[in-house]
Structure formats: structure tokens, C-alpha cells
Amino acid sequence: MVSKTWSFTTLGVEAVKVTVEVDASRGLPGTTVVGLPDSAVKESRERVRAAIINSGYPYPTKRIVVNLAPADLKKEGTLYDLPIALAILASSSILSQDKLNEYVIAGELGLKGEVNRVKGVLPAAIMAKKEGFKGLIVPPENVEEALLIEGIEIIPVKNLVETAAFLNGDIQIPPAEKKEIYNRFSFNVDMSEIVGQYQAKRALEIAAAGHHNVFMVGPPGSGKTMLARRLPTILPPMTEEEIVETSKIYSVAGLTSEIPVASRPFRSPHALCSDVSLIGGGNSVKPGEVSLAHNGVLFLDEMAEFKRSALESLRQPLEDGFVTISRASGTYTFPARFSLVGASNPCPCGYYGFPDSVHQCTCSPHQIKKYMSKISGPIMDRIDIHITVPAVKPEELKDKREGESSEKIRERVIKAHEIQKKRFQNSKIKFNSQMGRKEIKQFCKLTQEAENMLLQAVKSFGLSARSFNRILKLSRTIADLDSCDTIELKHIAEALSYRETTT
Ligand SMILES: Nc1ncnc2c1ncn2[C@@H]1O[C@H](COP(=O)(O)OP(=O)(O)OP(=O)(O)O)[C@@H](O)[C@H]1O
Ligand SMILES: [Mg+2]
Known part of the structure; x- marks a missing residue:
């Protein structure tokens, strides 16, 4: 039978x-x-x-x-x-x-x-x-x-x-009842804990507002990890749809106890992790860290220590928002749309450009160049915001005044998201960072002053066409945070301050 x-x-x-x-x-x-x-x-x-x-x-x-x-x-x-x-x-x-x-x-x-x-x-x-x-x-x-x-x-x-x-109908088991999802902000950290670092906090706000990727360079202990950990706290709450999308990935990865993923994930893979654990794959195909960070933040601490092949493999998710893995048994697709935050010391010893009363850089020019060259190129091209994070002075750290809370910053980020939602309502893209040439032309209108400044910057800094577009996208987000339709001089000036200077 x-x-x-x-x-x-x-x-x-x-x-x-x-x-x-x-x-x-x-x-x-x-x-x-x-x-x-x-x-x-x-x-x-x-x-x-x-x-x-x-x-x-x-x-x-x-x-x-x-x-x-x-x-x-x-x-x-x-x-x-x-x-x-x-x-x-x-x-x-x-x-x-x-x-x-x-x-x-x-x-x-x-x-x-x-x-x-x-x-x-x-x-x-x-x-x-x-x-x-x-x-x-x-x-x-x-x-x-x-x-x-x-x-x-x-x-x-x-x-x-x-x-x-x-x-067999011998007993009844009542169907399980739906529970309210309440833990959308189950973070035990907050932006208010960070003393000083106004430029870095502002950069994270812009990153959150326009879905831009960020790269931070600074000496050891300056608070880079601390800042990155707090990026999910200023992002808007996850929608029901996002909760299901991300939870699906955790479900197939077998991370049952973490489901439902209702507050934005923060993943921080180690620099020595394998390509498979970063991107996904393996014998029985599993999602990688990039997918576990879907709808949240992927933090690459000590980015210069990652293998080049691992960094190169981030190109597809950064570009497309998903990862495809081909096997004889079929092609597997895992969503992987995340905000990337990279952090690095400026050199192997950590103090090049950031000496303090005790530490001086002891690296040779060759060592410094080699260290940074690892993370140049394709990945850097996909990062719109570059900042330096110098250490906060010890006397400043004693300052007991609380900084602005994550909740306050989040309100401004949500406002900027709403502007973008309206702007891109008839389009496939959702955020300023995803704009192509066509959208940049349509949505990045500059005042005459702002345009003059940008053209001047192209000449004096030798900006490439790619950086030119990145600055326009970034200034669009900065203007959105300011609720301005037209991009003004101050928006361009701020965007220029986040340009890549390390290579
Ligand atoms: N601006 C700050 N406000 C409050 N605490 C800070 C600040 N900067 C650093 N700290 C303190 O210093 C510690 C080290 O910071 P963190 O680990 O973020 O540094 P880092 O820049 O990531 O260092 P590394 O380069 O060694 O990874 C933090 O745990 C925190 O206690
Ligand atoms: Mg760190």
C-alpha cells in the first residue's frame, strides 16, 4: 500500500x-x-x-x-x-x-x-x-x-x-496564536553614549538617511566600533515585510532562536572569516553574513585585514542587493541588501596621521601604502561617505553631558526616507544612494553657487566622474535632511568633506 x-x-x-x-x-x-x-x-x-x-x-x-x-x-x-x-x-x-x-x-x-x-x-x-x-x-x-x-x-x-x-482525531491541538511583535528596538546601545565625535555621528545620520555606505579611518580606541554598533539604532523600525524577508534567511540558516528578526540586524564578521561564511555557499548551501545582515548593517571592522577575495566578493551584493550561488544541484539566491560600514586603522601600528602624546607611527611609508591599498578599488567605489575618526581627548571623555539620543536622530532619518519615498514612487529604487545617471540628472538640481563650487572642486581635487556622481547623490541626502528641494552651497560643501582622500 x-x-x-x-x-x-x-x-x-x-x-x-x-x-x-x-x-x-x-x-x-x-x-x-x-x-x-x-x-x-x-x-x-x-x-x-x-x-x-x-x-x-x-x-x-x-x-x-x-x-x-x-x-x-x-x-x-x-x-x-x-x-x-x-x-x-x-x-x-x-x-x-x-x-x-x-x-x-x-x-x-x-x-x-x-x-x-x-x-x-x-x-x-x-x-x-x-x-x-x-x-x-x-x-x-x-x-x-x-x-x-x-x-x-x-x-x-x-x-x-x-x-x-x-x-487520527483522538486529541485536539489548538493552532498556535499569533503574538504581537514588540521587540523592534531591542538594542542595548544608544547614540547618546558617544561623547563628542560630532562629524562621525552626523556622517552616520546621513548614511542612514540615504542608505549610503560609510568608511571610517582612525587610531585604535577612537570609537569606530562603538559608532558602527549604533547605526541600526537610528534606522527606522523594520516593516512587517522586512521582518519576514530577513527572518526567512535566518530560518534557512537554522538560527531559529533569533526569529522573528524584528530589530535591524547588525553583523560583524571577523576579518579572518572564510569567503563562504561571508558570502554564503558551502556543501549544503547556506546564507552568509551578507545575507544575515539583510535590511540591517554589515560592519567590517579592520577592513584592511580582510582577504582581498572576500572584499571582491562583496561587489555583487553591494550592486544588486542579493547573492547568487551556483551548484550542480541548482542556483541559489539569497537577498543581501545592507548598509556597509567599514573601519580601519590608517596603518599597521594604527597611529599614522593620528599621533598622540604617547604614540607615534612606527610604520614605513611602504607599509602604510600597502596596508591601505588592499581596500582601495572596487569596494571603495561603492562607499559614498569617508570620514576620519580621531580619538576623543581624555578630558572630553569625562564630560557627563548626554549626547543626542538615537530616537531623536531616527526621527530626522525617517523624515528623509519619506521624502525619498515620494521622489522614487514610480521607480524601482528606494534611496538616493541607488540613483543612476538618469535620476541624478532629474533630481539633483543645484543652485548656481553650488554648481560653481562643485565645478571648482572637480578642478582642484581632480575628481573623477564617479566621485562627481557620488558627491551629487550625497548632497541630495544632505539637502533632504534639511528639507530643501534644491541642493545649496552648504550641502555640496558638506558632501565634499566626505570624499575619499585615502587613495
Ligand atoms: N567618543 C567616545 N565616547 C565614549 N566612549 C568612547 C569614545 N571613544 C572611545 N570610547 C571608549 O573606548 C572604547 C574603545 O572604542 P572602540 O572599540 O569603539 O574603538 P575602535 O576605534 O573600534 O578601536 P580599534 O581601532 O582598536 O578597533 C569604547 O568601548 C569606549 O568605552
Ligand atoms: Mg574597533
Whole structure:
């Protein structure tokens, strides 16, 4: 007899429906799993057998074939344990097939039959709703992510016996109830904690307002990391749509406990991290740090210490807002739209250009040049704001006066976002930093004075066409923060102060 349950597999951040078919026929007892299973799926035979027996059910003494269809899609992980076990129980008429058709089911089984968490339940909930299923049967730990999708029943199950009893109608399990998302600003840091550093704070405000990338150079201990950590706190709260988008990535990465991702993520990969952990990929394709930072901030501390190949691979996400990874098993796409903040010391010892009473730079000119040259080129071209962050003087640090709060700054950022929303309502782009030549021409109108200054700057600083456009985009954001339609002299002057001077 052939019985069937429904489950899923993920391709990037999308779930695809998978049918779990079980055929139990006469022959030498044994269980085979077919349909491109990976080793975790193959091992599920042993877990399922133990779970069924330890839950008090007989394991059929038949030749059992488990088919995961469509057979050309790779099946990974442990999520098929529960649907396989249920299909086996149905094949020996312990369960009826009817109710099994109404649910998408996923769960890893322990040897005693307990149901443990799996990856990818959020995309599965989206798929199940689209395909018209009544609900989703999932481990308790995965309930919260599934609840982000409305209009589909989420049934949490603790073990195999409970699941079977529910499907047979012997017990009722009420669908989980949607909870209010309250932690949209669960930050334990605030801009007000930063003493001084007015230019840096202003630069972060502009970055947040126009979605510009930032690069900070300064000596050790000047507060670069501290500043970067506070960028998410001045960004607007995440929308429902953004919460689902980002949570989907965490779901397929298996970071269940962090879902829902309701406050903007801040990711800070180590300089020695592998390209795979930064960009994504690996044997069983996983999203990288750039995707975990989606809708939030990616902070590359000590940027000059990153491998060149890692920095080069940031080009695609910076340009397109997503990452594609090609494998024999298919092409995987992960969203990766983030604000990039880079930080670096000016040289290996850290004090070139920023000497203090104790420290003098001890590097040779060659060392200094080599250090910075690593981060020049393609990545720098995608960073609009370049600032230096000198150390705050010790006597200033004693100043007890509180700086402006993140909330206050955020209000101005939100206002600037609203201006841009109106400006780009008929366009694919959302922020000033994403403007191309056409939009720059249309939206960056300058006063005569401002234009003269810009042309003068082109001559005296030898600005390239690319930097010229970057300055226009940046001055557009600065003017937006000022609620000015036309870009004025002071806006251009400020934008010019953030230009790249290190190369
Ligand atoms: N402007 C500031 N206001 C308040 N505290 C500060 C400020 N600047 C530095 N500090 C203090 O100095 C510490 C070091 O700062 P931080 O780690 O951000 O420096 P950094 O520039 O990232 O240094 P490095 O180059 O070594 O990474 C902070 O934890 C904070 O306690
Ligand atoms: Mg630091």
C-alpha cells in the first residue's frame, strides 16, 4: 500500500513542496530512501525506526521504500523524519490518509519519538499557504517563525504519539496564536553614549538617511566600533515585510532562536572569516553574513585585514542587493541588501596621521601604502561617505553631558526616507544612494553657487566622474535632511568633506 505525506525542501530562501511516499510491500524487511537524499536524510531510517518502536507502534516487517519527490531536487537535513514516520504508520493503517493530505509536515525525530526543531519552516509556511494547505505541523521551537505568516494553521507537536493522535482525531491541538511583535528596538546601545565625535555621528545620520555606505579611518580606541554598533539604532523600525524577508534567511540558516528578526540586524564578521561564511555557499548551501545582515548593517571592522577575495566578493551584493550561488544541484539566491560600514586603522601600528602624546607611527611609508591599498578599488567605489575618526581627548571623555539620543536622530532619518519615498514612487529604487545617471540628472538640481563650487572642486581635487556622481547623490541626502528641494552651497560643501582622500 502506498501512503503519502507532504513536506518541503528549500532553494535559497524559497520552499518547494515535497511529497513523501511510502510503499510497504512483501519482501525482505528493510527500508530504503530514494529521491536525492543527503546523508542526514539517509540516516533518518534509523531514527524513524527507533522512534516508531519506542513510541509503542509496530514497525512493519516489510520491504519499505520511501520516495521523496520530485526526485531531481536535493533533499537535505533531518526534517523528513516526522513525515516519513507518519507515512509509515499510515502504510500499516495505524493512521488514516485523509488528514495527512491537509498539512505540510516537518520535524526531526529523537530516538524516543520526540520532535525537534528543523530549518526553513518560515519559507515552508509561505509555500503551504500558497499551495492551499490547511496548516503546518511543526516542532514547538519552529512555531514562532511560522506564525509570521497569517491565514494558515500552525500546529505544534511535541512527539510522534501526540502527532498521530492529533491526525487520527483522538486529541485536539489548538493552532498556535499569533503574538504581537514588540521587540523592534531591542538594542542595548544608544547614540547618546558617544561623547563628542560630532562629524562621525552626523556622517552616520546621513548614511542612514540615504542608505549610503560609510568608511571610517582612525587610531585604535577612537570609537569606530562603538559608532558602527549604533547605526541600526537610528534606522527606522523594520516593516512587517522586512521582518519576514530577513527572518526567512535566518530560518534557512537554522538560527531559529533569533526569529522573528524584528530589530535591524547588525553583523560583524571577523576579518579572518572564510569567503563562504561571508558570502554564503558551502556543501549544503547556506546564507552568509551578507545575507544575515539583510535590511540591517554589515560592519567590517579592520577592513584592511580582510582577504582581498572576500572584499571582491562583496561587489555583487553591494550592486544588486542579493547573492547568487551556483551548484550542480541548482542556483541559489539569497537577498543581501545592507548598509556597509567599514573601519580601519590608517596603518599597521594604527597611529599614522593620528599621533598622540604617547604614540607615534612606527610604520614605513611602504607599509602604510600597502596596508591601505588592499581596500582601495572596487569596494571603495561603492562607499559614498569617508570620514576620519580621531580619538576623543581624555578630558572630553569625562564630560557627563548626554549626547543626542538615537530616537531623536531616527526621527530626522525617517523624515528623509519619506521624502525619498515620494521622489522614487514610480521607480524601482528606494534611496538616493541607488540613483543612476538618469535620476541624478532629474533630481539633483543645484543652485548656481553650488554648481560653481562643485565645478571648482572637480578642478582642484581632480575628481573623477564617479566621485562627481557620488558627491551629487550625497548632497541630495544632505539637502533632504534639511528639507530643501534644491541642493545649496552648504550641502555640496558638506558632501565634499566626505570624499575619499585615502587613495
Ligand atoms: N567618543 C567616545 N565616547 C565614549 N566612549 C568612547 C569614545 N571613544 C572611545 N570610547 C571608549 O573606548 C572604547 C574603545 O572604542 P572602540 O572599540 O569603539 O574603538 P575602535 O576605534 O573600534 O578601536 P580599534 O581601532 O582598536 O578597533 C569604547 O568601548 C569606549 O568605552
Ligand atoms: Mg574597533
